Amino acid sequence: MPSNFDRHLQEIFAAMKESPVEISVSERKPTCVHCGEACDTTHIVHNDLDFCCEGCQWVYQILHDNNLQEYYKIQQSPGINQRVREATDYAFLDEPEIQQKIIDYASSHLIKVTFHLPAIHCASCIWLLEHLYKLVPGVSRSQVDFLRKKVTIHYDPTQVTLRRIAEMLEHIGYAPSLNMGQLEEKKLPVVPRKLYYQLGVAGFCFGNIMLLSFPEYLGIEGDQASRWFNYLNWGLGLPVLLFGAQDYLKSAWHGVKNGGLNMDVPITLGIIALFVRSTIDIFGNYGSGYMDSLAGLVFFLLIGKWFQQKTFHHLSFDRDYKSYFPIAISVWQEDRWTTIPLSKVEPGQRIQIKNNQLIPADGILLTPATQIDYSFVTGESDPVFKRAGDTLYAGGKQIGSPIEIQVTKAVGQSYLLQLWEDRAFTQKKETRDHRLADQIGTYFTVAILTIAGITFLYWSGKDLNMALVTVTSVLIIACPCALALAIPFTYGNVMRLLADKNMYLRSTRIIEEIQRLTHIVFDKTGTLTAVNDYHILFHGTPLSEAESVLVRSVAHASTHPLSHQLDLYLNKYQLGSTEDFREEPGQGVTARVAGQVVRIGSANWTGAPNPGSNGKQSVHISIDGTYRGNYLYESRYRASWRKTIKVLARDYQLSLLSGDGDRELRRIRSVFPAASTILFNQKPKDKLEYIRALQDAEQRVMMIGDGINDAGALQASEVGLVITEDINNFTPASDAIIHNGLFPYLPQLIQYTRLSRRVVFGAYFLALLYNVVGLSFAVQGMLSPLVAAVLMPISSVTMVLYGLSASTLLFRIMKLNELPQADWVQTKVDDLYQFST
Amino acid sequence: MGVIFLLIGISLIVAGGFLAAFFWAVRSGQYDDEYTPSVRILWDDKKPENSTSIDNNSTTVNKP
Incomplete structure (x- = not known):
């Protein structure tokens, strides 16, 4: 059973036998067996396998020693890069008080605990974590929930401690994320279990009712048996009405009570009309009733709800400050x-x-x-x-x-x-305004009631019995199940398509909010500029190659983020060994390399004649006591940000709010349209107030930000969009999350979301056609249960197919399907089959 | 004709059994995570001797 990995190894072995010298550098760049990154800075060959750093090799060794190499076969290079090895002090997990807060269940010989492991990303991860018992004696069972990136571990507290487990998880690259917010987090399933129960009941009853309606479909009527079938149908329809349709009835009642007619009102009218009419028909022995249509309708509605409710659980849209604290x-x-x-x-x-x-x-x-x-x-x-x-x-x-x-x-x-x-955080956004469906629901209800009233008046002059029949028929057929399915399926599909490309929306409500935007507010740092990506320039006496080696060696040894950037910038130079390394907090570092004393850090630390960095970040250099100059760090703007802004400016008013000083004003001014507002030195509270002011001026605002300093603004705006380097990073509470790579495509993505409204209008047109046909039967009193039983599922299925295909087609027409795939992606099923067959 | 009621009764009881099984499955959390089991099912538990093939190779050809 040769897997990909075996083949890969065999290729390497074969290549080495043929040409043992060339393989290592010139032919192909080796990539790390563990993490898949190129072995450029350091290259370790161990057991004839390539590793990019000691950390990766070390993890490989542990897994190898414990007979867990399968990890490398399921997925190629599944590991997490170990170049920067963390060594968190998990001593706090020994404290009973803290343990108690984390542990789900405890008895004398069994403890169950759930960790959130943000590093989980592929099938290999699942495999390894579920074989944790091989690595940590005392662990009896571990189960991964991939979508939520969680692992539930059962262990015996007499054999192993919680701290030991956490340490081992970190050692193998899956550091548990432990923060204050998790202590209060409730465990919710992706889809509420009640919906599954309702689907089960509705599906069960729907199927059985259809079966029992067969005599009627086949035209065998009047028999004593078929009457009993009708009673049975009625009995089966009861749980559908009382349990399956419960939420619709409640929501409609809630709507009517508060004076707002939502979409659930006409649906409920239809459901009740179906039930009342069927009850009269069945028990008055007038006919077979419409229980099949009732059960089918509720079943389809519930499927729509299920489709729409699917959310992205590896992301958290509701984070507050507690998630950031240890x-x-x-x-x-x-x-x-x-x-x-x-x-x-x-x-x-x-x-x-x-x-x-x-x-x-x-x-x-x-x-x-x-x-x-x-x-x-x-x-x-x-x-x-x-x-x-x-x-x-x-x-x-x-x-x-x-x-x-x-x-x-x-x-x-x-x-x-x-x-x-602030009230932005205490008030729930969902309740602020009506959705499109509810607005239409209002007109719809009025229209149905008018038609029903006219029909009743027309027939009541001739035949009161017939009048009641036609009125209930109108209510049944006009029940907007097609309308009610159009939005869940269309917008649900839009959400999935966008998520494929790394744009995640909190719910379908956000799609409607995006369609109505008038104003877009940007944050600067981390939003228009990239995080940790600097344009570095040296000012001063030019450094020779040998001197650059010195600087890089010292920068490499330091943990300071600016040193790290410098190290990366200078990575074409060799690394020398450092002696007498010393770090002065807030000042800089010094070390001796090749006999020369190098100092890098603040102006003070290096004896710079003048700080002269114009407020920009800089790192000063001195070698052997001589000041040589400084590296200036300028944050880099995102790729094609100018174009993105210009395109967005055609449709929206723009603003920029930055927490920084105004040193970049000229550059930004030249890109933003003249009418837009650009404000610097904005505190989080100021940003929030600015959004409020726009909203008071009847603007509908999208805030695009990245950090917790934008949290208030993100929360207050109609759509809070967070842009992030890594989709699994901590992001502040928001309505939408996009990967930074998507920033240049933002205008198209917004445009697509806007156009999806037309897809829904198309669905409404179809629903209207169906209603006209159905109503023409109904007002004449010709709506037999059979006609209803055929028309209703047809309209529902058409609506589902239309919603899915039209939104996908639009996605393709706009060429959005050509955008790169989500990079955190879950294991592709194809890959899985490679090792299983 | 009377036998049809008996048959319907039995069929409803059987179908009800499946509904109960579905309820049990939901309650026991089988629908809480719909993704991971689909990956888990594809693993074979390997016998240790199968997986040592790489190691034999690698220990013999140690690079300087």
């Missing part, structure tokens, strides 16, 4: 560092914040100096320099070595969290 924090208590749950932190305590951790509470800095990255809160990308005694606001990210803070306010009362007290 679950536990180190506190100085009784002369030692202990870990306590974050919620227990009190003012006056001394806490420790490590590199890249978020400051969870307002406090005073105790460490002499540091740099804090506040881009998360303010959008301002430059790190802020802080000295001992300065106040640090929650939400900043520590860069560099650990710092200590004296907490001044409890976690829930920090400056950052004031934003969340």
Whole structure:
């Protein structure tokens, strides 16, 4: 059973035997067996396999030693790159208090716990995680939920600790994400279970009613038996009405009570008319009733609802600040560092914040100096320099070595969290306005009632009995099941097509919101500019190649993000070995390379004559005590951002709100239309207020942002769109999430979403045709149960087929299907078959 | 003709059994995750001797 991977290995072996020298560099660039990345900076050959870094090789070794190589056969290079190995301190998982919050179930010999593992991305991941028992003795069972990226682990607490499991998960590249928000998270299935029960009941009853209606379809009537069949049908229809259609009845009642006629009102009218008419027919022995149509209608409606409700559960559209905070924090208590749950932190305590951790509470800095990255809160990308005694606001990210803070306010009362007290976060968006279907529902109800009234008046003069028959027939046939199916299937399909291309919408309601937009507001940092992608330029005495090697070697050794960028920028130079490496928090780093002392860091640190960076980020260099110059970092704008803005400006008013200073004003002004507003130095609250002001001026706003500093604006706007590098990253609460690669296509995607409204109108036209035909039968009193039983499913099925095919066709006409596929993609079924057959 | 009622009664009971089975399946969480089981079903549990073929190769040809 040779799998792809075997073949791949055999090819390599064969190639090596033929030409052992050439293979390694010149012929083809080797890619890492573990993670699939090119082995360019470092290339380790172990067991004749290529690895890009020691981390990957190490993980391979563990799996190999435990007989888990199957991991590499299911999917090629399934691993997570280990170049930057994290070593999180999971000591806090030993604290009973924290354990208690994470664990789902505990007894003396069995504990069940669920971890969220953002790294889960392919079939191999599932395989490996479900074989965790081979790696960690004491684990008895582990089950992955791929779509939610979760694993549920059963283990024996006498044999293994929670901490050990978490550490092993991190070792093999699946670091569990533990944050404060998860503690309160409820576990919800993708589709509520009730809908499945309703589908089951409606489907069961529908099938049996059809079966029992056969005598009637075949024209065998009047028999004693067929009467009993009718009673049985009625009995089977009852659960459909009372349980299956429950939500429609409730929603319609709710609508009528509040004076708004929604789409569910005419549906409910139809359902009730069907039921009442059938009851009279069956028990008065006038006919066989319409129970088959009733059950079929409800069944189709429920399928539509199921199709529409499918959401993207690996994404979280409802994140609040708690998701960004760690679950536990180190506190100085009784002369030692202990870990306590974050919620227990009190003012006056001394806490420790490590590199890249978020400051969870307002406090005073105790460490002499540091740099804090506040881009998360303010959008301002430059790190802020802080000295001992300065106040640090929650939400900043520590860069560099650990710092200590004296907490001044409890976690829930920090400056950052004031934003969340705004009404934008407390009010639910869904309730704000009526959907398209509900507006149409209003006209529809009025129209049906008018036609029913006229029919009744016409017939009541001749025959009262006939009048009642025709009125119920009108209500039955006019029941807008076709209309009710058009939106779920069309918009449900639009959502799926967009998700295939990495644009995720929270619900079909967002499609309607996008169709009505008038104004688009952009954030700058991270939205128009790319994150961690800088244009780096050197100013000063040019460096020779040997000197560049020195600089890169020191930058490579440092953990500071700017050093990391510099390391990447200089990656064409060799790496030298460093000695006497020292990092001064908030200042810079120094080390000796090839006998020369290199300092990189702030202007002060390197003895620069003048800081002269115009507020831009810069890294200064000195070699052997001589100042050489500085690297200027300029954030790069996204590919073809000018064109994107220009195209959007044709249809929408635009604004830009940035947390940064106005140093980029000229460049932005030249791209945005003259009428648009461009504001700098905007705090999160200002952005929120700006959106409010637009809304007060009758604008319908889309906010495009990326960070938590836009959270208020995203929440307040009609459509909050978040742009992200990695779809699995933490993003603030929003209505839509797109991958940054899609930014140039944003105008087309919005256009497609707008045009999908026409597809729905087409469906309405079809539904209208059907209604005209049906009504012409109904008003003449000719709607037999058989005609109804044929017409209704036909119209429903037409509507489903039309909705799906028309929206897909439009997608193709606009050539959106040619956009690259989602890159996080789930395992393709084809790939799976390669190893199973 | 009377036998038809008996048959219908039996068929409804059987069908009801399936409905009950469906309810049980939903309740036990089988519909909560519709994707992962579709991947899981395709794995074979391999015998250890099958999977050692790569290792034999790789340990013999160690690169300097």
